[in-house]
Amino acid sequence: MKLMFASDIHGDFLRAKQVFDIFEQEGAQKLVLLGDLLYFGPRNELTGTYDPKSVIKLLNENRDKLLCVRGNCDAEVDQMVLDFPIMAEYAYLMVDGFSMLLTHGHKINTQSPGNLREGEILIHGHTHVLCIEKFGKGNLYLNPGSTTYPKENNPRSYMVYEDGVFEIKRLDDGEVIKRIDNN
Numbered sequence: 001m002k003l004m005f006a007s008d009i010h011g012d013f014l015r016a017k018q019v020f021d022i023f024e025q026e027g028a029q030k031l032v033l034l035g036d037l038l039y040f041g042p043r044n045e046l047t048g049t050y051d052p053k054s055v056i057k058l059l060n061e062n063r064d065k066l067l068c069v070r071g072n073c074d075a076e077v078d079q080m081v082l083d084f085p086i087m088a089e090y091a092y093l094m095v096d097g098f099s100m101l102l103t104h105g106h107k108i109n110t111q112s113p114g115n116l117r118e119g120e121i122l123i124h125g126h127t128h129v130l131c132i133e134k135f136g137k138g139n140l141y142l143n144p145g146s147t148t149y150p151k152e153n154n155p156r157s158y159m160v161y162e163d164g165v166f167e168i169k170r171l172d173d174g175e176v177i178k179r180i181d182n183n
Contacts, residue, residue: 001095002027005159007034007104007125008146010041010073014049015147016058018171019158023065025174026160031062032093034125034144035071035104037086038078044149056081067091071104071126090114096164098182105143110135121182123159130157130168132178140182147171 004026006019023031037059038052059066063084070087079087090103101108101116105126108114116122118137123144129152130145144159145168156171164183167176 001029002160002162003030003032003095004028005032005034005123005142005144005161006147007144008036008071008128008148009033009038009055010036010044010047010146010148011038011050011052011055012040012047012148013051013054013058014047015156015171016055019147020058020062022158022171022174028160029065030067031065032102032123033066033068033086034102034123035069035086036073036125037068037071037082039073039075041073041149047148059084067093067102069102069104072106095161098164110141113139127151128154130154130159130177132166132168132180140180142166142168142180144168 004023009016060083068086093100100121103124105124121140123142128146128149131143133141135141145154145157147156150156157168159168165181168178169176
């Protein structure tokens with residue numbers, strides 16, 4: 001199974017459209033969105049392409065392709081306009097024998113891993129900083145970065161999983177930035 005991960009769209013229609021175009025090009029079966037879908041957040045500058053109503057329409061049109069968790073900027077009022085669930089604090093995904101804990105990262109993270117078990121993979125956004133690193137007891141931490149507001153001189157990015165390999169790619173040109181073969 002091929003999966004694509006993206007995080008922190010923050011209502012930017014240009015970036016949301018880019019994510020879905022890339023999703024189609026990648027040929028992934030599911031798009032995992034790790035929170036902060038519609039609201040831009042009080043610490044972020046408003047982008048010129050902030051258009052949450054268009055993002056809502058795009059997300060709802062593609063609801064069958066999505067698996068989402070709640071970000072710290074996502075609220076119950078957002079759920080009222082979306083035709084798929086976004087309010088889960090976390091989700092577990094079993095793919096190719098790998099157990100992945102998906103979350104936004106503001107509550108469950110490497111410092112506070114919740115009920116993460118030995119050898120499991122923790123995947124979250126929130127920091128807007130792409131990352132692949134080992135931690136804990138044989139755990140792997142992955143962060144696809146942000147599609148809209150990258151931080152610490154990172155480019156806009158997303159992540160793809162296929163056959164035990166995770167690749168974080170530049171949103172603008174698909175160039176692989178980081179890669180790990182977890183087989």
